[in-house]
Amino acid sequence: MTTNVPSFPMIETERLILRKVTVDDAESMMKYLSDPDVMEYMGLEPFKSIADVLGEISWYESILSNKTGIRWGITIKEEDKVIGSCGFLNIISKHYRTEIGIDLSKEHWGQGIASEAIEAVIRYGFNQMNLQRIEALIEPMNISSQKLFEQQGFIQEGLLRKYEYTRNGFDDLYMYSLLKEDIEAEGKS
Template sequence: MKIICPELVAENILLRPIVPSDLDHIYQGLSHNDVIKYYGISYKTRSATEAQMEWFRQIEEEGSGVWWAVVSKDGAEFYGACGFNNYSPVHRKAEIGFWLLPEYWGRGIMASSARLICNYAFSKMGIHRIEAVVETANHSCQQVMKKLGFVLEGTQQDAEVKDEQFISLHLYALLNK
């Protein structure tokens, strides 16, 4: 079942569906060393990034997730992307993910964006639990989790291999009370 991806608006941002013309922006973010430092995927070429665009389309079509482009309120500037994947209607939960181009860091854009999509997930998608898996070294993301009221539930030690090194992961969750 396809998930609807409506436009969402806050004081300084617009969240809109990701469209094919966003390819260059997605590539810019997911090939940038500072963005991918703590992100699970990266692309070395613009054409390879087409797989990410297909993934956005596919998860929405199959009903397992939804992602938004984060842009300026007038739509002129592309800031990053945020959304949900691993959506389970049975368990009423999903995993949140996001990234932002470095020139927009420290402006509260991602906290505002994540707040918007969490509110949407709770009020429109019927989600009860939103999870976030965060690398223990990603202090900026941990700050966003705290701002939004996510609770650190635990740490998985040496849970994944990245760049031939084991990394540990924090599990955060936000419940719809």
């Protein structure tokens, strides 16, 4: 008997495997989700317990089952330890758009891993999900994320004033976007 349940899409890049996160990944995720530097611009307090991480994994499951998002665990090939996550949230199928987000263990910053993961997820979104627009919402003080997304071709469209309520109160966010035709014009798709 066959089932129609789709499997979670795995993405492979030169150095990385992007895969589904499971409860078995909670300890490796705790390492970076409890780091104040990693969490600084995520609008969340650093995680304090494995229960917090299990809540995050449960959220990944809920956005997938509700078809409002998908989040991949970032692993280095041959290591199979989750060192970050990347994916889409707030998918609006009717308008062919979504937001993208990423987090990464501090010990892997500056190695091109975030760029490699984001590029693969963007390609998946445009080619497999038929997206037209991918947005990134970034705090003005988060210069490294702004540079990261600009390197992928994202264009800053403007400042959304007091757009999001987080642990620090109301945050301003820059709206960045990448359109499918932007990638096609560069021959990256």
